[in-house]
Amino acid sequence: MRSGQNPAKAIKEVVKPQRITVAVLNYIPFLNGYYADMLNVLQTSLGSIWENSDLPYDLLVFDNGSCTEVKEYLQEQVEAGRIQYLIFSEKNLGKGGAWNIIFDACPGEILAYTDNDCYFYPGWLSKSVQLLETFPNVGMVTSRPFPGHEQHNTATSQWAKNSPDAHYYSGKFLDWETYASFTMSLGVDEETTKKWFDNNEDYRIDYKGLTAQIGASHYQFLSYKKVLQTFLPFEMEKPMGQVRQLDIRMNEAGYLRLMTAEPLMQNMSNQVSPEFQKNPVKQTVKKKHSRIWNLPFIKKPLMKFYDLVFRLYYGGALK
Amino acid sequence: MRIGQNPAKAGIKAPRPKRLGIFTVTYVPNQEGYFTESLQIIKIVLTALRQHTSESFDLCVFDNGSCVEVQQELIRLNQVGVIDTLTLSHQNIGKMGAMNWQIAAMRNEWIVFTDSDFYFRKGWLEESLRLAESFPAAALITAQPNIFDQLEGTSQVALHLDKFGLKTSIEKLDRDVIEDYCRGIGASAENTQKFLALDSLIVANPVTQVKAVYGACTAQFFGRREHLQQFFPTADEYLIAREEDNEISRRVDALDLLQISTLRPFVVHIGNHLDEHILTEIKADGLDTPAVLRTNESIQHKASSAWRFLARLNRIPFMRKVLKRLYVNLFELYSIEKK
Numbered sequence: 001m002r003s004g005q006n007p008a009k010a011i012k013e014v015v016k017p018q019r020i021t022v023a024v025l026n027y028i029p030f031l032n033g034y035y036a037d038m039l040n041v042l043q044t045s046l047g048s049i050w051e052n053s054d055l056p057y058d059l060l061v062f063d064n065g066s067c068t069e070v071k072e073y074l075q076e077q078v079e080a081g082r083i084q085y086l087i088f089s090e091k092n093l094g095k096g097g098a099w100n101i102i103f104d105a106c107p108g109e110i111l112a113y114t115d116n117d118c119y120f121y122p123g124w125l126s127k128s129v130q131l132l133e134t135f136p137n138v139g140m141v142t143s144r145p146f147p148g149h150e151q152h153n154t155a156t157s158q159w160a161k162n163s164p165d166a167h168y169y170s171g172k173f174l175d176w177e178t179y180a181s182f183t184m185s186l187g188v189d190e191e192t193t194k195k196w197f198d199n200n201e202d203y204r205i206d207y208k209g210l211t212a213q214i215g216a217s218h219y220q221f222l223s224y225k226k227v228l229q230t231f232l233p234f235e236m237e238k239p240m241g242q243v244r245q246l247d248i249r250m251n252e253a254g255y256l257r258l259m260t261a262e263p264l265m266q267n268m269s270n271q272v273s274p275e276f277q278k279n280p281v282k283q284t285v286k287k288k289h290s291r292i293w294n295l296p297f298i299k300k301p302l303m304k305f306y307d308l309v310f311r312l313y314y315g316g317a318l319k
Numbered sequence: 320m321r322i323g324q325n326p327a328k329a330g331i332k333a334p335r336p337k338r339l340g341i342f343t344v345t346y347v348p349n350q351e352g353y354f355t356e357s358l359q360i361i362k363i364v365l366t367a368l369r370q371h372t373s374e375s376f377d378l379c380v381f382d383n384g385s386c387v388e389v390q391q392e393l394i395r396l397n398q399v400g401v402i403d404t405l406t407l408s409h410q411n412i413g414k415m416g417a418m419n420w421q422i423a424a425m426r427n428e429w430i431v432f433t434d435s436d437f438y439f440r441k442g443w444l445e446e447s448l449r450l451a452e453s454f455p456a457a458a459l460i461t462a463q464p465n466i467f468d469q470l471e472g473t474s475q476v477a478l479h480l481d482k483f484g485l486k487t488s489i490e491k492l493d494r495d496v497i498e499d500y501c502r503g504i505g506a507s508a509e510n511t512q513k514f515l516a517l518d519s520l521i522v523a524n525p526v527t528q529v530k531a532v533y534g535a536c537t538a539q540f541f542g543r544r545e546h547l548q549q550f551f552p553t554a555d556e557y558l559i560a561r562e563e564d565n566e567i568s569r570r571v572d573a574l575d576l577l578q579i580s581t582l583r584p585f586v587v588h589i590g591n592h593l594d595e596h597i598l599t600e601i602k603a604d605g606l607d608t609p610a611v612l613r614t615n616e617s618i619q620h621k622a623s624s625a626w627r628f629l630a631r632l633n634r635i636p637f638m639r640k641v642l643k644r645l646y647v648n649l650f651e652l653y654s655i656e657k658k
Contacts (some may be wrong), residue, residue, distance in 0.1 A: 005355055006559065006591070014558055015637035068398065077395060078407050079387055088397050088405040094333025099405070105424035196474040199489055233426060293652055303351050307641050311605070 008165075020057040021225075022049055025098050026074070027064040037271050039070055041117050050082060054073030055125045057112070058084040061103050065092040095243050096234035103228040111228060114220040117268045119276050124264035128222045130214050131258050134180070135205075139255025139313040140216035140223050140246075144263040145174055146182045147200050147264040147307050148215030152247040156214050156256045162206045167206040173213070174202055178263050185267040204261065216250070216257035218243045220265055227255065339444070341368060344417040345393065348560075352646075353591055358389050360436050360589050363461030365401055366606055367439045368427055374444065379404040381421050384411040413614040414559045419552035422544075434538045436589045438597060441604075443585035447541040450579060453529035454522070456483055458546040458576035459568075462585035464492050464499050465534035465578075466514055469568040476535060476572050477520060483577065486523045488640045492532070496584055502596055503588030522579060532607035535571075535578035537564045539586050549574055 025047065028038040049059065060075055061083050077083040087101065103111065112125065120143070128143045128260065137159070150157075160168035176197060183193045197223055205216040231249050268276060293299060343364065347357040358361035368378065380402045382393055390407055397405040406420070422430060431447075433439070443462040480487050494515065501511040520533040535641050554563055571578050589597055601607075632638040 014416060015410045017412070046341050061442065071394060071398070075390060075407065078390070078409050081409055084406040084409045088394065090400055090403050090405075091334050097333050097336075101424045105406075105420045107416075107420070134560070154510055302624075302649055302652075303349065306349075306352055306646060308625060309352075309646040319350075 017107035017242070018056045018058045019108055020055055020110045020112060020129070021060050021106040022053065022112045022114070022125075023060045023062065023102050023106055024049070024065065024104070024114055024116055025062050025095065025199055026066060026070070027092060028066045028070045028116075028269060030067050031069060033109075038116075039228070040272050041268050041270060042070065043073070044112070044268065044276050045061075045116055045118055045120075047186070048276075048298050049114075052120045053125045054213040055129060057125065058108060060085040060087070060102065060106055060274075062087045062089070062098045064089050064094075064098050070101045074289075094315070096245075099128075099246075100233045102223065103232055106225055109225060110222060111225050112222045114265075117270065118220050119268050121264050121266070124260075127260055127262075131260060132222050132224070134208050134210050135212065135256055135257055135258060137254065138223075138258060139227055139253070140221040140257045140258075141288065142216040142221045142259045143260060143265040144174045144182065145178070145202065145213035145259045146215070146217070146218075147174075147179070147196065147202075148259075150203075152244075153214045153252045153257055154207055155254045156205075156258065157195075157203065159256060160207075160214070162208075165207060168203070169206075170201050171202045172200065173204060173261070173297060174200070182263070182267055185269050187269065191270075206265045211261045212258040213261055214257070215259050215263070216247065218246045254276055320656040325619045334604075335427040337375055337377050338427060339372075339374060339429045341376055341433065342379040342421045342425065343433050344381045344414055344421070345385055345389070346411060346414075346436045347385040347389040348411075349386050350388065355591075356593055357435075357591060360591070360593065361389075362396075363589070363593075363601060363606065364433070364435055364448070365396065365436060367604070368433075368603070369401060370445050370606065371439050371441045373442075377403045377425070377427060379406070379421055379425060381406045381417040382408065383414070384408050386528075389520050394448040397512070406414070411548065411562075412559055413555045413557055415557075415563045417469040419555055419625045422547050425544065428491035428544060429541065429543050432537075432539065433586070436591065437539045437586045438589050438600070440585050440587070442486075446583075446585050448579065448582050449529060451541070451543075453527045454483075454485075454523040454531060454577055454579055454584060456575075456577045457531075457570045457579050458541040458542050458550070458574070459535035459537070459578040460531075460542060461535040461578075461580035463500065463536065463539065463541050463580060463587065464496055464519065464532045464582060464584060465536055465580040466492070466497065466517065466519075467536070468534055469537060469565045470572060471536070471565075472574050473569075474534075475637065476575060476577060480522055480533070484525070486524070486525050487533075488521045490521045491517075492582070493520050494580075499584045499587060502594070503590065505590060512531055521582075522577075530582055532582060533577075533579060535568070535580050537567045540578075546576060549576075562621050568625055573610045602655060 028035050028043055029041065031039055049091075056267065059082065063071060063074055063086065071088060074083065074086055078086045089098070110129065112128070113141070124143045128141045132138050132141045157168070161164045179200065180190070180193050180196050183196065184190065203213050205214065230253070234245060247257070293302070347354045347361070347362055350358065365378070378401070380393060382405065393402065393405055394400045408417070412420070418432060439462075447460050447462050450571055451457060497514050498511065501514055507515065522533050523530045550567060553566055553570065557563060561586055568578060587597070629642070633642060
């Protein structure tokens, strides 16, 4: 039976979500083999989000059935207030299953989605949002330029060619370092990367004073929640490997797929490279326990007092 | 850079949402006062759901900013497979905020919501499905007779139930049904008498002969996802507010959909205290009975000088107000502001 009055009913307002939800999809089933360094990768990725996101946001992490060590780390971040929403799935629902939940549930108007192995550079969020909000009918914005599949970008190219306000042009705009750092991070050897680089051509659009490279990736992108919801649900039988559906459907629906002209994120894959190892942002934050009312000799008697007052007024059932 | 091939890409199949998805929202900001028994009650609710539901289902829990101890226990329940999907929110986004989130996120054909203090009895699902088949326009189906009218007599649908091909009658519910409800909500003897005197509007499908009580309760309901998505998301301004609960009922009514409940109680409200009745029922069902040793604790409290001092202060009207304010302020300090 109910005993007393729920004190939550006396609170007159709730916290409102930020306009942007940064969502990270994580899956680290164990810390061996392919995943041996993945907790380090995850910590570095989250650290770069905390350090280098320059607009207000809520952080949502979807954990697709990771091991205990990873879950414990993530729960600590919730407690410390660094992750606002954490979803634990007992089983790996696949990327499609996770997307179905994230895209529908995320509280923000704008979703900045990323896999768990992206490193973000300063300014990535504001510059990506700027493209999203300036270009018309944008479906996806990825926060770095890289060579993509032209067949997934036909709607964007067509719009750029036909729009009098847009300047569409092509050329070799990516330098070797920018090109190779991303391509080789995917496990491609240097020789193959060099061949691809020599044959690469970039396509860009200038629009209202901004430059975007054509293309986007399902692995890291910003989009409006209402746009993403039009593509739900994703039917993916396998946990991974069917994620290009989003790229294809966005293009078929006529949405623009854009990338920032400068590299504002980097793929780490399953190892943290020395460049990011030096970065201090993954260090554990100081928890809020230092507040005076959280000191044990203050908190304990106050909580005792709270309990006594409850019993004084509502203690009927506890007699 | 990437070393090797991600084994998750090897073609292992991902599980699909089950036909039935059940979710609850938990909020235990501390384990004192009102919330002393809350974690124990949540565990009983989840255990009963797992034991008394006749088909496999997805169980989702949205934790709305509980204290660390409670979140850790929920994580453990997630790891052992009791909870399929657990969402932890750093801050309390309100009961409706959490419900909006979960109903958007769940892809099951049938969705069940329950407050985290309802005990599910055997047969609840069969009876809910039986009503759903006989009343296809029912958007909310509660597995306990609706006694408290959340629409406060303003239902427009109730005025033209014949349009749905239903027969109606005014009947008294069985005495034991009303008493079961009153015990669950901790109703006073006076209110129990009032509820016993009430008549209920009964709807019947003339073809299947299945009967239901007109009206549902938003603290526990069963419905089709396609129906629920018509009236969710809804307003989410408060942590918890009856007005926001009632708004769900109003929306269902405005959409010309039915809200009904079972004739017998297949769920019962536990509240924040495990009383003798519910403990006896839990034991009879073969579930683990928690040891409740509150009596001794309470006696110890009342023997303390702090208690006697507080009781004296409480006799002064001004101090009574101050103490109540402090109670809420301390709750805010350690449950809301801590975040």
